[in-house]
Amino acid sequence: MKLPNWTTLAICLLSGTASAQSWAWDDGTTPFVTSPPEVVDRMLRLAEPKAGESLVDLGSGDGRIVIEAARRYGTRGLGIEIDPSLVARARENARRAGVEALARFEVQDLFETDLRGVGVVTMYLLPEVNLKVMPRLLQDLKPGARVVSHDYDMGAWRPDETIELPVAEKMVGPLGRSKIHLWLVPANARGTWKAALPAHGGEWEFRIAQRLQMLEVDARAQGREMTVRGSRLRGEELKLVVTGSLDGKPWNHLFRGTLKGDRIEGEVLISDGDNHRTLPWTAIRSQ
Ligand SMILES: C[S@@+](CC[C@H](N)C(=O)[O-])C[C@H]1O[C@@H](n2cnc3c(N)ncnc32)[C@H](O)[C@@H]1O
Numbered sequence: 001m002k003l004p005n006w007t008t009l010a011i012c013l014l015s016g017t018a019s020a021q022s023w024a025w026d027d028g029t030t031p032f033v034t035s036p037p038e039v040v041d042r043m044l045r046l047a048e049p050k051a052g053e054s055l056v057d058l059g060s061g062d063g064r065i066v067i068e069a070a071r072r073y074g075t076r077g078l079g080i081e082i083d084p085s086l087v088a089r090a091r092e093n094a095r096r097a098g099v100e101a102l103a104r105f106e107v108q109d110l111f112e113t114d115l116r117g118v119g120v121v122t123m124y125l126l127p128e129v130n131l132k133v134m135p136r137l138l139q140d141l142k143p144g145a146r147v148v149s150h151d152y153d154m155g156a157w158r159p160d161e162t163i164e165l166p167v168a169e170k171m172v173g174p175l176g177r178s179k180i181h182l183w184l185v186p187a188n189a190r191g192t193w194k195a196a197l198p199a200h201g202g203e204w205e206f207r208i209a210q211r212l213q214m215l216e217v218d219a220r221a222q223g224r225e226m227t228v229r230g231s232r233l234r235g236e237e238l239k240l241v242v243t244g245s246l247d248g249k250p251w252n253h254l255f256r257g258t259l260k261g262d263r264i265e266g267e268v269l270i271s272d273g274d275n276h277r278t279l280p281w282t283a284i285r286s287q
Contacts, residue, residue, distance in 0.1 A: 030125045032061050032086060035150050035169050038176045040068050043122055046161065047148045049075040050142045053119030056080060058110040058133065063090025063103065064120050070094070071101035076122070079105040080113045115140040124150035131155055138212075143187035143259070144235035153181050157212050159264075160184050160234055166266035186213040188257040195283040197221075200270055201246045206283065221246060238264060255281060 014205040035043065049055055049069055053076075060079025067090070069075040082089045087105045094103040110133065118141060122132065134154045137147055151173045152265060153159055159181035167178045187231025193206040201221035209216040213233045219226040219242045226244030233239075240255040249272060262285035268277050 028130055031061055033172050034061055034064060035124050036169065038165065039150055039167060039180065041181050042163060042165060043148045043150060044069055044072065046163070046164065046180060047120045047122065049073045049144045051121050054078070054117070055120040055122065056113065056115060056118050058113065058121060058123040059125055060090055060105060061086055063105055066103045066105070067094050067097050067099055068205060070099035071086050071097055074102065077104070078103050079103070080108045080110050081105060082107065091263055117142070119145055121147045122146070124190060125152065127152040129273050130146055140183065141185045145185045147183040147185070149181045151179050153182070160213065184213070186233050187236045189215060189233055189259055191285045192282040192287050193264065194286050195281055197268070197279060197281065199279060206240070237262060257281060257283065
């Protein structure tokens with residue numbers, strides 16, 4: 001019989017701290033604890049399932065996340081659950097909610113689930129389980145796919161957004177409150193990119209080094225080093241703030257673009273402090 005890790009649970013309850021192991025079973029597996037309705041609501045609002053996208057809840061319990069996504073967004077969803085009695089309960093809940101055509105549930109180990117092509121992954125697991133799932137998420141999901149986790153993060157892969165809300169009745173993890181983390185699977189931006197801006201600086205070059213969604217960017221225009229003041233990659237959406245002198249005048253540039261394969265398409269807002277204009281911008285990866 002599985003036993004909950006009562007000692008650490010008690011320590012957690014007393015201290016009010018979120019301990020990595022605080023509510024695991026003794027064999028380290030994640031127990032069945034439900035996300036309260038207000039948390040499910042915020043998880044889905046953060047994930048923003050779009051028409052035609054599919055959702056997978058890893059460790060789906062009574063099915064509430066998949067069912068709510070189907071009810072509210074018309075999302076096709078799959079709940080993956082190791083406990084057959086919970087899968088039966090989730091199917092019954094989906095039937096009662098009238099969404100059994102959209103909300104499916106399977107008895108499966110979440111580590112064996114095929115996530116290719118999935119648009120949104122939700123999870124309420126333990127920190128160490130999240131860390132084990134992380135490489136699969138990065139490998140299998142397409143750029144721009146969203147991952148939303150209740151309470152626990154994924155270590156080095158820093159969330160793109162985190163919100164916290166009071167949940168008075170919550171007795172596990174962070175007591176009386178929930179955190180919700182959102183990640184967007186980053187596109188591959190590594191390499192040297194060239195962009196022609198005949199009306200402003202001519203040939204531009206961007207050299208990008210990348211770790212997860214964090215970028216280090218060098219920019220050159222007219223063969224001269226420019227200053228990259230900020231960079232942001234959210235899924236396939238790239239933003240760069242670049243300043244520097246061109247034709248003897250200081251300029252600010254906000255490059256925005258969508259990265260698909262070896263191409264970035266977007267626009268650049270150019271300003272000298274008094275006047276500004278926007279030009280289309282295309283960059284091609286040369287290596
Ligand atoms: C904390 S509950 C979350 C339930 C639901 N996602 C929610 O947020 O309300 C975690 C669920 O994961 C299931 N689970 C644990 N290990 C699993 C595994 N290896 N594969 C699939 N499901 C698992 C548990 O049975 C449990 O129902």
